[in-house]
Amino acid sequence: MLHRTVLILVGSLLIYSSFAQNLEEKAANIHKKVLTLDSHTDTPLMLYRPGFDISKKNDPRNRGGKIDFPRMEEGSLDAVFFAVFVGQGPRTPEGNQKARERALDVFDRVHKTIAMYPEKAEIALTSKDAIKLKKLGKRAIYLGLENGYPIGEDINMVEEYYRLGARYITLSHTKNNDICDSSTDKEEHGGLTDFGRKVINEMNRIGMMIDISHISDKAFYDVIATSLTPVIASHSNARAICDNPRNLTDDMLLVLKENGGVAQVCILSAYVKKQEPNPEKDNERAAIREKYNNFEGLSDEESVIAREEWNAIERKYPTPLASVSELVDHVDHIVRVAGINHVGIGTDFDGGGGLSDCFDVSQIGNITLELVKRGYSEEEIQKIWSGNFLRVFEEVENFRM
Numbered sequence: 001m002l003h004r005t006v007l008i009l010v011g012s013l014l015i016y017s018s019f020a021q022n023l024e025e026k027a028a029n030i031h032k033k034v035l036t037l038d039s040h041t042d043t044p045l046m047l048y049r050p051g052f053d054i055s056k057k058n059d060p061r062n063r064g065g066k067i068d069f070p071r072m073e074e075g076s077l078d079a080v081f082f083a084v085f086v087g088q089g090p091r092t093p094e095g096n097q098k099a100r101e102r103a104l105d106v107f108d109r110v111h112k113t114i115a116m117y118p119e120k121a122e123i124a125l126t127s128k129d130a131i132k133l134k135k136l137g138k139r140a141i142y143l144g145l146e147n148g149y150p151i152g153e154d155i156n157m158v159e160e161y162y163r164l165g166a167r168y169i170t171l172s173h174t175k176n177n178d179i180c181d182s183s184t185d186k187e188e189h190g191g192l193t194d195f196g197r198k199v200i201n202e203m204n205r206i207g208m209m210i211d212i213s214h215i216s217d218k219a220f221y222d223v224i225a226t227s228l229t230p231v232i233a234s235h236s237n238a239r240a241i242c243d244n245p246r247n248l249t250d251d252m253l254l255v256l257k258e259n260g261g262v263a264q265v266c267i268l269s270a271y272v273k274k275q276e277p278n279p280e281k282d283n284e285r286a287a288i289r290e291k292y293n294n295f296e297g298l299s300d301e302e303s304v305i306a307r308e309e310w311n312a313i314e315r316k317y318p319t320p321l322a323s324v325s326e327l328v329d330h331v332d333h334i335v336r337v338a339g340i341n342h343v344g345i346g347t348d349f350d351g352g353g354g355l356s357d358c359f360d361v362s363q364i365g366n367i368t369l370e371l372v373k374r375g376y377s378e379e380e381i382q383k384i385w386s387g388n389f390l391r392v393f394e395e396v397e398n399f400r401m
Contacts, residue, residue, distance in 0.1 A: 033378070179193060192223060237272060292306040
């Protein structure tokens with residue numbers, strides 16, 4: 001009897017092992033086949049770090065960032081948006097000019113860096129470029145402007161950034177600007193400003209995607225009411241799963257569905273699951289912000305030093321990372337509320353994004369594996385990884401007022 005029980009247990013384990021292996025093989029095949037697109041990363045920040053080489057495999061646990069060409073190939077990431085990020089500074093003519101100069105410098109650095117490796121990647125400009133470059137075995141590098149602050153009060157800068165390659169603008173960041181209120185600042189404008197409405201109209205006119213990640217709830221509804229095209233949330237999750245002001249409520253998801261837009265789930269753990277309070281860490285971070293003038297007006301060298309001191313605090317008090325499974329809970333929720341046609345992926349790699357089992361771009365196949373485990377079909381996974389986002393991208397670029 002014991003012998004028979006052992007045989008049954010061994011047989012069950014073999015069947016389970018075979019099933020798990022089949023799932024992994026199925027997921028791996030799907031992951032390589034579909035077009036994978038990450039709608040938001042802060043990798044341009046890494047281009048300012050001494051010693052970082054995007055053409056070589058860097059160590060993500062030793063100041064090597066989360067993305068480079070070898071790891072993109074390893075993780076089968078076909079297309080990625082690099083954020084031209086400019087933190088919020090003084091809303092003065094001098095501050096606006098400095099922000100503009102910084103943005104132009106980042107655009108220039110990305111263009112020059114990608115041009116050094118024409119066999120590996122190209123700057124992409126249209127929704128169809130991602131497909132074209134995948135067929136050529138190259139990575140598609142798109143650009144987005146994170147924070148409308150470098151527009152200043154000059155509406156002509158919207159088209160100028162488009163000319164430089166930006167295909168979306170994240171309207172604000174962590175602080176209010178002259179376009180709208182931020183989700184993480186005190187209400188100032190009550191949503192979108194009059195100038196912000198002009199920015200939306202101009203983005204519609206030239207065929208540029210509007211990114212509502214980071215903006216306040218009131219600003220979100222104002223944008224939806226103003227824009228004539230679908231909008232994106234380049235890196236935001238479901239607030240019903242993780243109550244963070246950076247995430248979208250169920251009503252916002254329903255409005256986004258009606259708008260035809262898409263919510264790109266973000267793997268920054270604080271947006272995936274509730275974080276336990278850590279007063280010591282908060283105090284040390286506050287001291288760094290004070291020491292470096294809230295990171296405003298820093299030179300490139302000072303920015304590198306400040307970022308390293310900030311990261312040292314993270315190493316001292318490591319944030320418990322969420323898991324891929326917890327991330328896909330957000331995907332499931334958005335699908336239930338808004339439908340399969342309105343969800344995608346925007347990791348925020350190099351801007352804080354990272355999970356325990358998806359720490360850098362080489363591990364993004366684990367997201368596909370979890371989707372397969374939960375019963376998503378290849379067609380649905382294609383929509384999640386790029387189809388939904390590219391649908392919005394194409395509709396926006398084809399729109400002309």
